Amino acid sequence: MIRGVIIINDQGKPRLIKFYEFQPPDKQQELVRSIYRVLCSRAENVSNFVKADSLFGPDVRLVYKTFATLYFVFIFDKSENELAMIDLMQVFVETLNKCFREVCELDIVFNFYKVHMILDEIILGGQVLETSSEEVANAVDAISRLEKNANSMIPSIPGWQR
């Protein structure tokens, strides 16, 4: 199963932390820090895999990939395939790209809620739910529309800004 998904920027600031088994906040911070340390020490042009058994227990690995200023990290155990995880990450990023048109770090910071929504459509309870970025984008769209419609009482977006 997939243990967690983390996005960190190149300064080590977490941008998204999602664990599929509960981790207390302190532990989360510690894990993010140790993962960041490991990732920083990796040279360029090496494999995208890192053994994470010292952090998460035996047979747990992580796959990471850098996209511009961000590290995307998937943590998973031996019931998942490493290369497939890279592709799943690709699906995630593609979907983000679709939903935000060319996503950047700021999009992820500000649209935290939506990023979670997208991720929830791809991975549920640590299992891969959907691998077509089109399907995911459609689902997210449907939810967003519905949320908007159901919210007549919420003023239109410009009003939100103050």
Add this chain to the structure above:
Amino acid sequence: MGSQGGFGQSKEFLDLIKSIGESRSKAEEDRIVLREVETLKLRLNDPNTPKYKLKEYIIRLLYVEMLGHDASFGYIHAVKMTHDENLLLKRSGYLAVTLFLNEDHDLIILIVNTIQKDLKSDNYLVVCAALNAVCRLINEETIPAVLPQVVELLGHQKEAVRKKAVMALHRFSQKAPGSVSHLISNFRKKLCDNDPGVMGAALCPLFDLITADVDKYKDLVVSFVNILKQVAERRLPKTYDYHQMPAPFIQIKLLKILSLLGIGDKKASEQMYTIVGDIMRKCDSTSNIGNAILYESICCVSSLHPNPKLLEAAADAIAKFLKSDSHNLKYLGIDALTRLIKINPEIAEQHQLAVIDCLEDPDDTLKRKTFDLLYKMTKSSNVEVIVDRMIEYMISINDSHYKTEIASRCVELGEQFAPSNQWFIQTMNKVFEHAGDLVNAKVAHNLMKLIAEGFGEDDDTADSQLRSSAVESYLRIMGEPKLPSAFLQVICWVLGEYGIADDKYSSSYIIGKLCDVAEAHPDDDTVKAYAVTGIMKIYSFEIASGKPVDLLPECQSLIEEMLASHSTDLQQRAYELQSIFTLDAQAVKKIMPVDSTCDDIESDKNLSFLDGYVQQAIENGAQPYIPESERFGISSISDFKSHEEHETSAHALRFEAYELPKPSLPHNIPPVLASSTELVPVEPSYVADILHPTSAPSASDAGSSELKLRLDGVQKKWGRPTYSSPAPSSSSIDQVKVQNETPRPDSASSSKPKIPDTSYISRKQQIEISPEKQKLAASLFGGSAKSEGRHLPSQKNSKTQNHTSDTSRSSKAPAPDTAVKTSQPPPDLLDMGEPSIASSTPSVDPFKQFEGLFDFTQETTPVSTGGVDGATKDSDFTSLFADMSLSAQTHIDPNPEPNGLRGSKVEPSAHQLNKGPNLKEALEKDALVRHVGVTPSGQNPILFKDLLG
């Protein structure tokens, strides 16, 4: 959709992020976040806060927690939001709750009711949100509350809901297998769901269930094979294709399941050969996902009952992986190789150079994987090279977790395959030196045992050679600073036991060294204890052999220091050492026999050797001993009293419950004392204590029984003065000295040259001097060739060798081979898809493509939007930031100009710029590519209906 006119968040949130980005220190950031926490606390607790603001506040709270600050005050608000009718608020609430709370949190009970209600909602999106929460928040106790609804949702008309319901059930079975054991048939049923997505979801729980108990699911082998066949033949709707592979994630899951079902099951394996072979042939090895499937197939092949043809295909695939430039593929190649050598050890030889390349690769992950491989392929012929390499690597890394793992592997391999004991000791020395505190204490004891027992054969000269080489190496090493405690213990023990065994070193030299160790580690009681016992042994040997002994001044001060130690154990040992000098040679010889560590110590429980003494005492008017049981049984209290009084009279201070007779005491008396009954002054228990460190190296920190023994002795010190009674005068020692000038038997072998040590060094040099990989390869892999009567370790020959082994293999097992051939289906028309894919990119070098794997796929998919889009977004961006100071951007992004932000786009936009100008064109292009590449097949809605009946 998208950014909803910018980022869709309030100015306050923008400001918060801006100021956090600007903060120059962690402290400043903390201040800002704490201020934010205060604001949120106020707002959330304010009953007048408008509802539509709540979502934002909760999101901000999530953000605060993500940065590592306490947000627990807001949990209850998140819970409250889940109760809201408004979908947006409800979903935000659910999101927050799933991130904030663990399933055992007290607040969960307040959500269960809402979840129950939402699971019944007409709106499937509400149901989905509730199912998301169910997966995360329901624990064993609350499962029954939602279980009926979740089961009902398995039949929901929306496939998205069915899928999530399967996942939720899976989650339940993970958390509390008992709670859903009666529902497992549902997973089987869902395999025939109309929707392949739901079927794919059902594979996840089945995978777990099969991992737990294979036998229950053997009947599903046919179904899984059929499903996999249909998937591989592209009979799923095209929407399930991913990068032109049909439903790759489902294929991977199925292959994993098949490999579980095929382990050690020839019949089941035979059913799978065809489809696994098909998949391996069809895999598009130019795409990432294609390789993922290929790798999974190799794993599957390696766990199935061996099939020569498949193994050959797997070996070919591994060769491709290892030759690739991609580190990812090399990594998988090594991993696959590790799996395959279990079945066919020769495969590794074909790839020896690639393996060595990986071993020297700068990529740590790859290196570790390669060490895993080496660990698995170690045998007595290559253990020296492999362990040497491992130790070298172990020294170079800092990660203590991995260091421990490598150290214990070195020890394990050493113990299992050591070519010689000298080598073993040298290796262990290195392991201890660099990772001594990380390895199991048992390893140290094993090492001491090995040195004591030697080869286990009756070859005394070899044993003493071994010991003297150990002593020599320790004397060399022990001066180095920062040696780990466990290693020092071994050193002290070995020096004490064998330091002067071959007369090469004088006793005062060894004792001086031991004193140095004790002095250099004032805080380590265990090491000090070992050192003192070592000193005691040396002195005893000297006394026993009748040599004149004088206490070295540094030793004297050490004893004095220890007599005042807080540790009773150290005090005990110091007293013991002191008392050794008061005994004559005969007594000492009995107490500390030379080289007797391996002798079994038998205890005479009847204490027959004391009979004479007892008799004498009774004759002198002492009361006869009455066993404890009789004493109480007869209840002759007066007798008992008088007995006690008699004892009491000997001492001034006496408390009643102080000293019940201890029946356990006599157990410790060794037979060695049998002949030395005249040496009364030494208390039996005390003798046992002295002997103890000799018999069991684990001395002070050993088991509780030994601890008890020692405490007995300590009590004695407070109790009666017998402890250090100076019975035999020192003159008797002198007397004995004159008589016992005979050399000890052990020293006979002392003059032997130190051959083993030098031979080891020369061997090591040889390895280090020849850096060419060929040599290394020969030493790593050549061993196996030698042991199997081959002689072709070099690369050039490996090809032919491969060939011969192949032919021999196929001739050996012709039956399964032909069976596979006949059972292969006629070529499938649908397979035509593959060549056309290849033809669509004929001019591209497949390896080039590999390098730019993702970029390449980007270009053929509609995912990346055109540069025009990007430009419009830029303007968006600038307008949005118009009211923010420029400095805000500089801190979030390295480039100050708004244009620079494009540089930080997650997708590299350079690629997109020279591509089609708009989304539509890209889409069309992609559609065309897919059309050309894939033969579309009709939808097949009732795909799996026929499988299970």
